[in-house]
Amino acid sequence: MAKNTTNGATKTIGALIASSRYIVLLVLLGLAVHLVLPQLTSLEHSLQVIKSLVLWAVALAVVAQVLSYLGSGYLLREIVAITHQRFSLVKGIMITLASSSVGVVAGGMVGTAAATYRWMRSKGVSSEGATLAGILPLLFNNVILILAAIFGLIHLLIVHQLSRIQSISFSLIVLLLGAGLCGALWGVRHRSESTALAVRVASRWARIRRKPYTATETEDAMARLFSAWDALHRGGWHGPALGAALNTGFDMLTLYFLFFAAAVPIGPGALLAGYGLPLLFGKIAFLLPGGLGVPAPVVVVVILTYRLLSFWLPTLLGFPIAAYLQHTEKDHEPPRRIR
DSSP states (O other): OHHHHHHHHHHHHHHHHHHHHHHHHHHHHHHHHHHHGGGHHHHHHHHHHHTTSOHHHHHHHHHHHHHHHHHHHHHHHHHHHHTTBOOOHHHHHHHHHHHHHHHHHTTHHHHHHHHHHHHHHHTTOOHHHHHHHHHHHHHHHHHHHHHHHHHHHHHHHHTTOSOHHHHHHHHHHHHHHHHHHHHHHHHHHSHHHHHHHHHHHHHHHHHHHTOOOOHHHHHHHHHHHHHHHHHHHHHOSHHHHHHHHHHHHHHHHHHHHHHHHTTOOOOHHHHHHHHHHHHHTTOOOOSSTTTTSOOHHHHHHHHHHHHIIIIIHHHHHHHHHHHHHHHTOOOOOOOOBOO
16 A cells, blocks of 8 residues: 555656646747747848848858857866766757757846756756856856957057047946956955955845845855856866857857958957947947947948847757757766766
């Protein structure tokens, strides 16, 4: 009797787990439809815009974007290698596409990191490796963007391609970005002080927004960042840095080829600054349209096409991949370790 009861409970739990996976899949697909349908007109407009460009240069932009996602997969593979495990490049690309699509419809960066962690774990990666895979890609990509923006702005200042007002404002931006990098380095060397500072800032921000606040959340977040830093220090950062550089570099090359396709080739300074700063500030739009010698109508055409290649098409491709990963999600054997 007891054995039959236990077997029945086990079957019930298994059925609930299987049902929950299908529920998550249906919710994900529903959110995808809710996101895509209002944007069909914009997507159709983007496709019409592409017809006005030099098609062979657009083809090179497509190739560059594909190589950018190869860089993303390589980044995940090298992050997992920090914990002495092996991970497939193809799986890394699939998880990058799928988790990015999930982040678009649910939770932003938090949703992307959570989806990455879940699918990395389902593919046999250890908890430490999956945690790093959820945190470090954003960190590495942002560092590359900051460096690109700084070098681009410095180049524009040196060649005097800016007006006086732009020179002053961009110099301040360079100083702020440099101060941010220095502050991050100070934080990892003075962990208790930086954690206390983060708690004070978060507490005041919550008070301004009139939201409840507990210091534990901030302390846990800082602890995860320090843990990620320690893992990089122990296991090496060169591989992940190369992956982030490939990802960002080929994505930037996509933008360059699109400007070339519009018959308006741009210099390295304008490309670095116009690419890095807008992405850091959370919007895909070329910096000060027309302000760097690029006609505003050209900027609109190029950005529409860039959005299609680097955002909409990967997002649409990511949804069926997410459905596939969710459908095949199961417990795997422990990952192979690198000797």
